[in-house]
Amino acid sequence: MRAAFLPGGRKVDLQEIDDPRPGHGQVVVAMRASTICGSDLRAIYREHLGEGPEAYQDVAGGHEPAGRVIEIGEGVDRIKVGDRVVVYHISGCGQCDDCRRGYQISCTSPKRAAYGWQRNGGHADLLLAEERDLLVLPDELTFVDGACVACGxxxxxxxxxxxxxxxxxxxxxxxxxxxxxxxxxxxxxxxxxxxxxxxxxxxxxxxxxxxxxxxxxxxxxxxxxxxxxxxxxxxxxxxxxxxxxxxxxxxxxxxxxxxxxxxxxxxxxxxxxxxxxxxxxxxxxxSWVTSTVRMAELLENLVRWGLHPDTVVSDTFPLERAAEAYEIADAGASGKIGIVWPDSAELAPSGQSDFS
The missing domain is CATH 3.40.50.720 (NAD(P)-binding Rossmann-like Domain)
Known part of the structure; x- marks a missing residue:
């Protein structure tokens, strides 16, 4: 599969890497949208800070992923093949007080790994994710909506x-x-x-x-x-x-x-x-990011409010043009920038949204 890495110095390195296979409690998500966050620009694209939660470990970038589940591993019960999902972008230890409250962002365990920072993220054709990090995307929201929710x-x-x-x-x-x-x-x-x-x-x-x-x-x-x-x-x-x-x-x-x-x-x-x-x-x-509980609440509220997060996205690019996407995002004069795949604007077949 293709994956975009961020070596610093305002560069994007597109590589071919092996497709992931799910282990116990894991799923493989086919990416549909992966938006660019300001922290990607500040801490990775421009330079590597290399400390604490912002220690980039030379993985596929992108911590705002949304896509469709195409394969599940043993022990996966809640998520099904075909589900449209948003990925909460920090995978914590699952055992500390913060993780049990849904605030994996605040997990201090050495096992904590953020997608796009310490483990492969959404700037790739496929993403290996833990089931516990996934939220099902409501029928009425697009994949780009989901990517915007994942962090911003x-x-x-x-x-x-x-x-x-x-x-x-x-x-x-x-x-x-x-x-x-x-x-x-x-x-x-x-x-x-x-x-x-x-x-x-x-x-x-x-x-x-x-x-x-x-x-x-x-x-x-x-x-x-x-x-x-x-x-x-x-x-x-x-x-x-x-x-x-x-x-x-x-x-x-x-x-x-x-x-x-x-x-x-x-x-x-x-x-x-x-x-x-x-x-x-x-x-x-x-206030540092959010919790999986609050994010699930937000997804429900967006549908209730009739609000599409993708309204803040001004430009989208395919993965092969990730370098151009980052250049425009780094200029700071546009709306949010997204890397998208075919069907990124797709609603679920059952969705009855009248959103544009």
């Missing part, structure tokens, strides 16, 4: 749930990449009265408005306009930028007694804790 939408939804966003709130989203747009779209579905977005890129600001992810988009650093729009601040704020300046902006523009979630990876934050957080009585959440 799941991450945004977890933070929105921790913020308890509702119709009482205006939401400030700093960083209008795929996760920021996902946050805005779902916040509106959850009832947020207004979503205000901030980004350094005029192209991304315009895209967020065009997608309906934000009601108003403000240039990064324009504090006067934010003050004019939000007054004493938004009831809830989320930083998706992974940048210290953006993180501080999210905190400063959260109103007294408000809630802020820090989602974007990376960045160094320097803040006057007393002035910005303690004296203003803020609740600050560090």
């Amino acid at each position: 939408f799941g991450t945004a939804y977890e933070a929105l749930c921790r913020l308890d966003v509702s119709g009482r709130d205006r939401l400030l989203v700093v960083g209008l990449g795929a996760v920021g747009n996902a946050a805005g779209l779902m916040a509106k579905a959850m009832g947020a009265s207004t979503v205000v977005g901030v980004d350094v890129s005029p192209e991304r600001r315009q895209l967020a408005v065009d997608l309906g992810a934000v009601d108003i988009a403000v240039a990064a650093g324009d504090d006067d306009q934010l003050d004019e729009i939000l007054g004493d601040g938004a009831e809830a704020a989320m930083d998706c930028s992974g940048n210290g300046i953006g993180q501080l902006a999210a905190l400063r523009h959260t109103r007294r007694w408000g809630r802020t979630a820090l989602v974007g990876e990376g960045g160094q934050l320097s803040v006057d804790v007393s002035e910005v957080i303690i004296h203003r009585q803020l609740t600050v959440h560090g």
Whole structure:
């Protein structure tokens, strides 16, 4: 099979490797969609960080996979051949407290291995996955929808749930990449009265408005306009930028007694804790990806809301053009980028969706 590796230095290496065979509790998934995440760009494509959960082990890239099950191993009971599935992208030990709660992302066992980081991921024709890491994709959602949920939408939804966003709130989203747009779209579905977005890129600001992810988009650093729009601040704020300046902006523009979630990876934050957080009585959440339980809930809610995650995808490419896909994603002026196979937009035969 074909597989795309990320050797660093902004390169993509397409190779032929052996097809996987499932062992006990494992399945083989034929890939249909594998979207590109900002952490792929930051930590692998540009350079190898090589530490902790971001220690890339020269495997097939891609941690946002969705596809169809074509083979199952012994001991597989829940998943069947033919199932359309989303892959939760961290395979934990299955025994620690975090794994038992569904938060394999927080597993600290040496057995923990993330797809596309320490074990082969979705940038390949076939993916070997553990049954416990799979969620069945609802009939009404496409494979590209599923790939978007596998990390980006799941991450945004977890933070929105921790913020308890509702119709009482205006939401400030700093960083209008795929996760920021996902946050805005779902916040509106959850009832947020207004979503205000901030980004350094005029192209991304315009895209967020065009997608309906934000009601108003403000240039990064324009504090006067934010003050004019939000007054004493938004009831809830989320930083998706992974940048210290953006993180501080999210905190400063959260109103007294408000809630802020820090989602974007990376960045160094320097803040006057007393002035910005303690004296203003803020609740600050560090929110890292999501759980399998929350992701399953999200898949159900997307159908209920009539919301297609693939609306944030601006460009798709076949696997043989993975290098081009990464170049466009790395430029930072587009929506989300996906690597797709034939039938990536397919709904299940029983799906009665009237989505476009």
